Amino acid sequence: MIGKPDWFQRRKYGGWGIVPKTWQGWVYIAIFMLIMFGIQLIPIINSWIRLILSGIVGIILIADIFHIMANIKKDEREKIHEAIAERNALWAIIFVLCVGIAYQISVALVKAEPYNIDPVIIIAVFAALIVKAITNIYLDKKD
Amino acid sequence: MITKIEEFRKKQKITQEELANAVGVTRQTIISLEQGRYNPSLQLAYVITKKLKAKRIEDIFLFD
Numbered sequence: 001m002i003g004k005p006d007w008f009q010r011r012k013y014g015g016w017g018i019v020p021k022t023w024q025g026w027v028y029i030a031i032f033m034l035i036m037f038g039i040q041l042i043p044i045i046n047s048w049i050r051l052i053l054s055g056i057v058g059i060i061l062i063a064d065i066f067h068i069m070a071n072i073k074k075d076e077r078e079k080i081h082e083a084i085a086e087r088n089a090l091w092a093i094i095f096v097l098c099v100g101i102a103y104q105i106s107v108a109l110v111k112a113e114p115y116n117i118d119p120v121i122i123i124a125v126f127a128a129l130i131v132k133a134i135t136n137i138y139l140d141k142k143d
Numbered sequence: 144m145i146t147k148i149e150e151f152r153k154k155q156k157i158t159q160e161e162l163a164n165a166v167g168v169t170r171q172t173i174i175s176l177e178q179g180r181y182n183p184s185l186q187l188a189y190v191i192t193k194k195l196k197a198k199r200i201e202d203i204f205l206f207d
Binding site for chain 2: 075076
């Protein structure tokens with residue numbers, strides 16, 4: 001891939017993803033931004049080609065960022081911290097989703113209307129449930 | 144957990160950064176270990192013991 005994991009560190013305080021740690025990381029981001037802006041500014045290409053080129057560069061960037069995130073070196077203490085932080089974030093998400101479901105059911109009951117729960121919320125909760133089960137099965141077999 | 148990492152490290156005249164690089168952790172992890180705030184895995188405790196040229200893990204890491 002293009003970027004090196006040593007150029008970045010995981011984002012700890014401002015969301016998910018990576019932030020540059022070295023000047024090479026900043027150059028990497030600057031080059032991708034230049035390419036993206038460059039594609040928008042080239043006057044001779046039509047909008048479809050511009051969209052396709054932007055999409056290709058975007059897919060390369062996302063794939064590269066995932067590769068970097070998967071290969072950033074973390075020691076055991078950092079791995080534990082990251083796991084606990086991600087777990088707590090997931091608990092917050094699930095809590096909000098469950099409150100959302102309860103709210104939508106309550107509103108439907110009060111208005112005497114049929115339940116109108118957003119299916120995306122249900123899918124998100126079930127997706128989390130499935131991923132948790134698969135992870136536990138994998139970890140039980142692994143060690 | 145009480146550790147004697149700092150004492151052994153100073154005997155060996157190596158910095159936190161050098162020890163961190165030698166055992167494959169961050170300097171922050173060495174600081175946490177020296178302050179007794181983080182309990183290392185057996186593997187990390189073993190590697191640190193070897194690097195600091197102590198005979199046994201118990202010479203560096205003391206469970207209270």
